Amino acid sequence: MNNKLKIISVILLTFLIVAFAMRSLYKKVEIVEVGKIPIAFNQIKPELSIKHPKTPSPRTNEIPSVVSDKTIYLTFDDGPSYLTTQILDTLKQENVPATFFVIGAHIDEYQDTVKRAYNEGHTVALHSFTHNYKYIYSADQNYFDDLNKIKNKVYNITGNNSRIIRLPGGSSNTVSKKYNQGIVSRITNKLNDNDYYYFDWNVDSGDASGKLTKDQIYHNTISALHQGQNIVLMHDTAVKKSTAEALPAIIKYAKDNGYTFARITKDTRTTHHHINN
Ligand SMILES: [Zn+2]
Secondary structure (H helix, E strand, O other): OHHHHHHHHHHHHHHHHHHHHHHHHHHHHHHHHHHHHHHHHHHOOHHHOOOOOOOOOOOOOOOOOOOOOEEEEEEEEEEOOOOHHHHHHHHHHHOOOOEEEEEOOOOOOOHHHHHHHHHOOOEEEEEEOOOOHHHHOOOHHHHHHHHHHHHHHHHHHHOOOOOEEOOOOOOOOOHHHHOOOOHHHHHHHHHHHOOOEEOOOOEEOOOOOOOOOHHHHHHHHHHHOOOEEEEEEEEOOOOOHHHHHHHHHHHHHHHHOOOEEOOOOOOOOOOOOOOOO
16 A cells, blocks of 8 residues: 555656656747747848738729749839830730839929829839939949939839839949949948848840840840849830830730739849949
8 A cells, every 4th residue: 555655656756747847848948949030030131031011002003013933024214204104005005014213314304204103003213313423433422312312302203212223334333443443332232231122134125225126125125034033124215215116015925925024122032233343
């Protein structure tokens, strides 16, 4: 009888010790894991993190932005111009979203057009106010003064605080070397650290060089399209009529060949060139 009681006591005691030990262990594991999670999340760069929740949009006729394994991001630099309306008409007719990297030159004159681009669901992004290489690439402060100027201008027109940027000449430009050694490296680091998202391109319509026909622009563009993310460089200035004219055929080719269209947002994976200065 005494022996049985002893055995039961030992079993009970052992059970209690094991239970207590397991509880302490569980607590420890919990503390370690909880402590780890915020650090891991902090280490993820904003553009690589999980999609941001979609905030309600004030836009009326938003064109769907569809990201697939063959996506085209049409981008138009140096506008607005008298051709922007023609580009917007084509995009509306084809139900295709795009991204406009605007400059200060004609922005006052075409405020309604810029507003229309925004209201129709396109991204109105920041290129430069002056687009003057000598000025913006002479000093870091000049670049950021110029950027703030175009940012405020776009905000006053659209009510949107754009953080999407394309550097004049792209981040691979070498012209900046003439004015300030290393300036593009410093600028892009600051942009990355300050919640700006800069985008270069990986498909060039070629419309920056000389006066191409609409057929040349069409062929340059479609021959460079590929699987994955296609960021297409085009221009929207008064002398680029052939770009606006090539657009319908480019869109038709893309749709016939299974591409979808999207506009650049903070969630878009960035395409960056190699920085040469
Ligand atoms: Zn430009």
